[in-house]
Amino acid sequence: MLLLLVAMTGIAPISLYMLVPALPELARTFGADISIAQMTVSLYMVGLAFSQLIMGPLSDRFGRRPVLLAGLGLMVIAGIASSFAFTLPQLIAARFFQALGGATGMVMSRAIIRDLYPRERVGAMISLVIAVMMIAQMLSPLAGGLLEIGFGWRSIFYVITGASVIVTLAILILLPETRWRIATESGGGGFMADAKVLLRSRTFLGYLLCYVGSSWIIFTFAGGGPYVVVNQMGRSSAEYGAWFACTGFGYLMGNVFCVRLAPRRGLEQLIWFGLALQFGGALLNVVWGLAGLNQMPAWLFLTHMIVMFGNAFVMSNSAAGALSIRPQAAGATSGMMGFLQMGLGSLCSQFGAYLGGHFTTPVPLNIALVLLSCGCAAAMIFLVPRGGIVATKRMIEEAEGEETGLL
Template sequence: MHGMISKPAEAAAQAGVANSRLLLVLLVVMTGLAPISLYLLVPALPMLATTFGRDASVVQMTVSCYMVGIALSQLLLGPLSDRYGRRPVMLAGLALSIVASLGCILAQTLPQLIVARFLQALGGASGMVISRAIIRDLHPRERIGAMISLVVAVMMIAQMLSPLTGGLIETALGWHAIFYVVAALSVAIAVAVTLALPETRRTRTEGASFRGDVVVLLKSRAFVGYMLCQVLASQIIFTFAGGGPYIVEIQMGRSSAEYGAWFATTGFAYFVGNLFCVRFSPRHSLDRLIWFGLALQLAGSSLNVCWSLLGLNQVPVMLFGTQMLVMFANAMVMANSAAGAISVRPSAAGTASGAMGFLQMGIGALVSQLGAYLGGHFTTTRPLTSAILAMSFACAGSMIFLVPRGNATVSEEMIKEAEEDEVGVM
């Protein structure tokens, strides 16, 4: 009798594990669709300039407008997924990505291609915001950081291979083939979402609204603190990515290929940092991992400024060796502060995720220009490393001054108070 009971229970447990693995893979491809589509096209930009007979700076708009589309997608689709559900909004985004990919294939002029790329990002980036909300729907607060880290770590492998894959596709089949691949990938994800993604949205309280969610989130010091910490940490990446090529190639006189190799080391450090989160999240609290990451981030940023003052980081090994420590720590700060932000009001996880993603990408577009200025208009690394140190201090400041100690999540009393304020305004 005992054996008859235990076998079905064991089978059910194994099915649960299989389903969780399938869901993890689905979250990875949902998250990766937009960034992979972005980097697939980068190697083909010179060919686009030749095909359309336009300057490289104009062709670059296929990238910059794509990033704008990602930012707007975060802001729009996150709240919509709270209201209408994760699955229907995800499927609508994928449908737009498929149609826009076909528009890219049929584009006869560069402006048509730029518009189609914007729409492709607007739809394809739905997975970036919705996957974080799904993770919050399914997992307790202390496990969210580990799950986000795991999704990012696996996704980064595909993302790092995307430029190489795009180059091979363009060389063998032409640049149009890249958009056939993106369209096929969007169709495959849409089929998988239809068949395997359950609706995970939490039941919303009666009278809940987008305005009410925003009121509660903005009244929460915890949400604002976690969100600022995550957004500021991400700007360290954009700043260094903007200024790094000028420092290595102009100040240090190295080749672009060498810069690419050194920059890959920071991506590897970020990847390892995410794996570290996955490994140690079950043993340590979300806030403790954030503080550990902030301490390492400050230490690495301070060392890079010291090397700048002493004139020691005019060789790549010193600059990137210390930056690897910063990026390792950055992974912990970003994943766990994102987890904290979307845990403040679980029923509004999509809205919180969308606001965070919008600020991250929107400010990042400006900060990358700042990084390029600091790297390209000076003869020393000091301005760039000082800016990164200032951002590291700002990350720590958002946690020190905004996130309540010992009670990082918003209390039920705060939610009720914010909802009462909203009713009073209406």
């Protein structure tokens, strides 16, 4: 089950990062500007965002397995179309549909984890899946670059399509339906009813904003980091890639430690531990910048590793909290989380690029990370009551009672 969850979670993001090294070759092959070739990545992210908003509620209604198989089947078909695209617009369109199908695995993995495990173990299981997936995701740009150099850019799509077929077959053969475990306990009232109850819950909104705010820290830094290292510090893009891998390693280790600590600590304790590290690391980088030390990559990235280590605790456990508010609507919850994460995350990436490219110091970028960390903490302080889920369940029962009375 762990390997299946890793595979369905990772197939879409790995497909995203594998193509990035081949973007200059795509522009040369089709005689297009690099900004047009970049649309194979940017519209892919748009597809990831909107797909999760659609596929999550569908899985609550029709089950995880059929929606997952349909989505991955679409990814296979789109992958074949990408492999034989003759024009760049054809490739961009095929990549968009590839993302629509592949994102199903991302949203479904969180919902399946909530179907199978109690609230206390959800955060640890999400961390475990992410930790294993991060290893493959960190290696995917290297794999894509080697494939492009050795066999041409189309070989990347051959590999992605082949992997999609293998994952689809593995799910068809090995994955049971998990939706019934929750559905038999308490039936959902449809997407609109579920969304209405969720959005009335301050606790849900608190966990949701804490989760997406932490993910926006990643997107903001990723958008501004290249400009800071290459333009401000005068280093090469290869050196930036090496330093950026360090932050991925910090996130990986954060998930590993989260898995170890989860059985002995409560969900809110783990979130606050991560928030403290996330805020402290971001604030330290501001201090280094004001002191003039942050013009060396080591000061910037080694301190940002603290941010990413704490970020892993915040994201996995706030996701577990949001998914536990209304378990029978885990698909819809996961879809909303993914939509806000990817949809607004792309805007945060653009904002980070502006901060990194229009200033001569990384201080503005790091101030933005401090403010996002404060926003995550504020969501927990002002929206999540003491006793988190227990307090919220009472509110949800009252809301459901009002709806039943109206019916």
